[in-house]
Amino acid sequence: KNQVEQSPQSLIILEGKNCTLQCNYTVSPFSNLRWYKQDTGRGPVSLTIMTFSENTKSNGRYTATLDADTKQSSLHITASQLSDSASYICVVTVNAGNNRKLIWGLGTSLGVNP
Amino acid sequence: DAGVTQSPTHLIKTRGQQVTLRCSPKSGHDTVSWYQQALGQGPQFIFQYYEEEERQRGNFPDRFSGHQFPNYSSELNVNALLLGDSALYLCASSLDNFYEQYFGPGTRLTVT
Numbered sequence: 001k002n003q004v005e006q007s008p009q010s011l012i013i014l015e016g017k018n019c020t021l022q023c024n025y026t027v028s029p030f031s032n033l034r035w036y037k038q039d040t041g042r043g044p045v046s047l048t049i050m051t052f053s054e055n056t057k058s059n060g061r062y063t064a065t066l067d068a069d070t071k072q073s074s075l076h077i078t079a080s081q082l083s084d085s086a087s088y089i090c091v092v093t094v095n096a097g098n099n100r101k102l103i104w105g106l107g108t109s110l111g112v113n114p
Numbered sequence: 115d116a117g118v119t120q121s122p123t124h125l126i127k128t129r130g131q132q133v134t135l136r137c138s139p140k141s142g143h144d145t146v147s148w149y150q151q152a153l154g155q156g157p158q159f160i161f162q163y164y165e166e167e168e169r170q171r172g173n174f175p176d177r178f179s180g181h182q183f184p185n186y187s188s189e190l191n192v193n194a195l196l197l198g199d200s201a202l203y204l205c206a207s208s209l210d211n212f213y214e215q216y217f218g219p220g221t222r223l224t225v226t
Binding site for chain 1: 118155156157159169170202204206214215216217218219220222
């Protein structure tokens with residue numbers, strides 16, 4: 001069964017600290033993996049997208065890693081800011097013949113406190 | 115370059131009524147996908163439109179229907195609204211089948 005699991009479910013850190021969010025997936029055949037940031041009540045915003053051959057990608061203070069062998073991904077946030085408070089969602093794309101299908105994780109809720 | 119836009123921002127309907135939500139894709143995109151996101155949950159895929167036809171559909175009843183126009187904009191229609199239809203409805207556009215989707219701000223639907 002295609003699944004995406006994220007941990008932790010929620011996390012609170014102090015402003016300026018770093019944190020790492022985890023995503024494990026059991027998806028086949030794999031197409032790509034992306035991380036989204038979603039503010040409450042708003043649409044998700046893409047942070048990174050990685051294909052099978054990529055093992056790291058950065059977007060400012062966000063760095064995503066991908067280990068296709070262990071089927072794990074992480075999102076590292078450095079020097080956190082109050083505006084980083086949001087839900088971070090891992091999404092894996094499955095190649096299903098002529099169509100692709102997205103498998104969504106439930107997200108990690110991050111709170112950054114001053 | 116306008117991103118994905120959705121209208122209205124939010125609306126309130128009564129159980130049993132019908133609603134139409136609208137989405138304009140990002141410039142240059144030809145594929146529109148619709149999602150339902152209940153409070154505290156992840157987005158659930160409703161369906162995807164490409165070349166004015168429904169290409170894929172998630173596990174949603176026939177009360178949920180859609181349309182794509184020649185200019186690639188799209189509508190989501192929900193008939194016989196239920197209380198459980200209350201959610202944030204997200205529209206996402208892409209140039210290809212799900213690759214690099216861009217999401218709109220969403221429409222918050224409340225059914226009373």
